[in-house]
């Protein structure tokens with residue numbers, strides 16, 4: 210197992226009554242691609258903003274490389290955060306964004322940037338503000354990969370990308386990570402598409418960590434039981450199985466269960482007409498997100514602080530608490 214790159218202890222962030230992150234204690238492994246998963250409003254962007262010092266916790270601590278990023282600019286410089294709503298200065302064209310990133314990131318690879326710009330067919334003439342949603346995402350991916358920051362965050366990097374461009378992203382991510390291993394944290398809702406890329410996953414639900422483990426371990430330790438609802442229910446109760454979710458539709462019951470059944474219990478399930486099937490990562494994350502609404506997911510959509518401290522571009526400083534390296538200043 211690799212060393213720990215990022216630690217959080219009791220990390221909590223509230224926004225006027227909305228608890229976006231609730232007592233999150235995590236060790237994020239170094240040089241591993243970790244998926245940050247969970248339903249809308251579960252706290253993924255908030256967690257990334259706190260780790261990159263773009264937002265300040267209500268309570269709890271974040272350590273990156275053993276120190277608080279808020280107090281160590283050199284730690285912030287090692288991180289790159291590509292947000293889904295990345296902002297750029299009004300007059301920026303592609304070349305300005307690339308130039309600014311080249312200045313801001315010590316490990317910047319111009320060769321990688323040039324190659325990816327061609328692969329994604331990012332236009333050179335229009336200002337970035339005129340880019341389509343997919344072109345903006347592609348630009349974020351180019352910056353995030355070419356930056357080669359030791360710790361890189363991608364917040365839903367694929368928004369608006371067509372299927373071909375998404376495949377290019379996945380391939381290029383794996384290629385660059387293979388050649389230059391680093392800590393990558395990627396939040397995604399396209400779990401079926403990305404699950405082969407992820408080594409570990411963190412699943413958040415309503416601001417809390419409901420699962421943090423190795424993907425293979427997770428797959429091996431969960432199964433779905435389905436059959437007549439009454440039989441499923443009594444099987445679960447009699448064996449004291451730990452359910453992630455349990456549903457009944459008509460007379461059919463399904464339960465997603467953590468654990469491994471012994472051969473005897475498998476035989477008993479089969480004798481009762483129950484079917485045991487594997488659970489995809491996507492279905493498992495969906496199962497964790499099944500629960501009563503509690504109003505915690507309402508409120509303003511997304512943290513408003515734009516990329517600042519370590520990400521390559523920001524023109525919005527309305528909600529920034531951390532130090533910032535702005536493209537507006539560094540490239541002209």
Ligand SMILES: Nc1ncnc2c1ncn2[C@@H]1O[C@H](COP(=O)(O)OP(=O)(O)OP(=O)(O)O)[C@@H](O)[C@H]1O
Nearest residue numbers: 224229249250251252253254255506508509511512
């Ligand atoms: N600046 C803010 N002001 C008020 N509420 C906020 C702010 N930022 C986030 N929240 C709230 O915190 C919760 C978590 O938001 P966050 O953006 O972290 O979720 P997410 O998991 O990234 O969601 P999504 O998958 O939809 O992008 C949400 O309820 C959101 O409305």
